[in-house]
Amino acid sequence: KAGVTQTPRYLIKTRGQQVTLSCSPISGHRSVSWYQQTPGQGLQFLFEYFSETQRNKGNFPGRFSGRQFSNSRSEMNVSTLELGDSALYLCASSFRGGSLGNEQFFGPGTRLTVL
Amino acid sequence: GEDVEQSLFLSVREGDSSVINCTYTDSSSTYLYWYKQEPGAGLQLLTYIFSNMDMKQDQRLTVLLNKKDKHLSLRIADTQTGDSAIYFCAKGDYGQNFVFGPGTRLSVLP
Numbered sequence: 757k758a759g760v761t762q763t764p765r766y767l768i769k770t771r772g773q774q775v776t777l778s779c780s781p782i783s784g785h786r787s788v789s790w791y792q793q794t795p796g797q798g799l800q801f802l803f804e805y806f807s808e809t810q811r812n813k814g815n816f817p818g819r820f821s822g823r824q825f826s827n828s829r830s831e832m833n834v835s836t837l838e839l840g841d842s843a844l845y846l847c848a849s850s851f852r853g854g855s856l857g858n859e860q861f862f863g864p865g866t867r868l869t870v871l
Numbered sequence: 872g873e874d875v876e877q878s879l880f881l882s883v884r885e886g887d888s889s890v891i892n893c894t895y896t897d898s899s900s901t902y903l904y905w906y907k908q909e910p911g912a913g914l915q916l917l918t919y920i921f922s923n924m925d926m927k928q929d930q931r932l933t934v935l936l937n938k939k940d941k942h943l944s945l946r947i948a949d950t951q952t953g954d955s956a957i958y959f960c961a962k963g964d965y966g967q968n969f970v971f972g973p974g975t976r977l978s979v980l981p
Contacts, residue, residue, distance in 0.1 A: 798971060860914075862914040864912055
């Protein structure tokens with residue numbers, strides 16, 4: 757069974773631009789969660805999608821958005837990029853979502869650098 | 872609050888046991904997890920424990936939970952160089968998202 761894939765793996769953008777990251781979950785998984793990982797803030801939850809609906813959201817500004825398609829693939833978008841958005845963005849998929857006894861499988865991440 | 876705390880660094884000699892500690896502040900947590908992150912990779916779930924358990928063992932890994940002190944530990948027996956990584960403690964509860972600790976960087980010295 758293929759793992760979680762994320763594209764692209766690396767991305768360089770400039771301030772003010774927008775970016776779209778993609779995540780393909782493990783086949784059969786309906787939940788996709790997104791995380792931001794930085795040296796200063798650690799691993800922070802962005803949002804979770806389940807069956808095309810946003811089920812939970814972290815404490816990030818509205819510039820961060822996401823969506824999920826009928827095949828469970830998910831995209832996240834960051835508009836008006838700021839230097840502080842430079843981070844590793846991780847996607848995780850699971851069968852039923854939530855954090856209660858849930859086995860999440862993480863992708864390798866997209867490394868975003870904002871210049 | 873929902874803080875999860877960990878010490879940031881740990882060094883051990885190859886063959887010794889490693890003990891990585893974690894404390895959490897929110898008493899409503901019902902599941903506690905340990906993840907491993909190797910350089911350039913995402914997180915890999917190692918094990919998790921339900922809060923009504925005191926201990927869980929899986930091959931070289933032993934998880935101990937002290938509910939009264941809100942203290943979780945991960946013991947790795949016979950630590951190998953391949954165990955060098957960052958280890959994250961995380962907690963989860965009904966209707967809540969995961970909350971991760973800052974991670975403990977384990978260095979295994981030959």
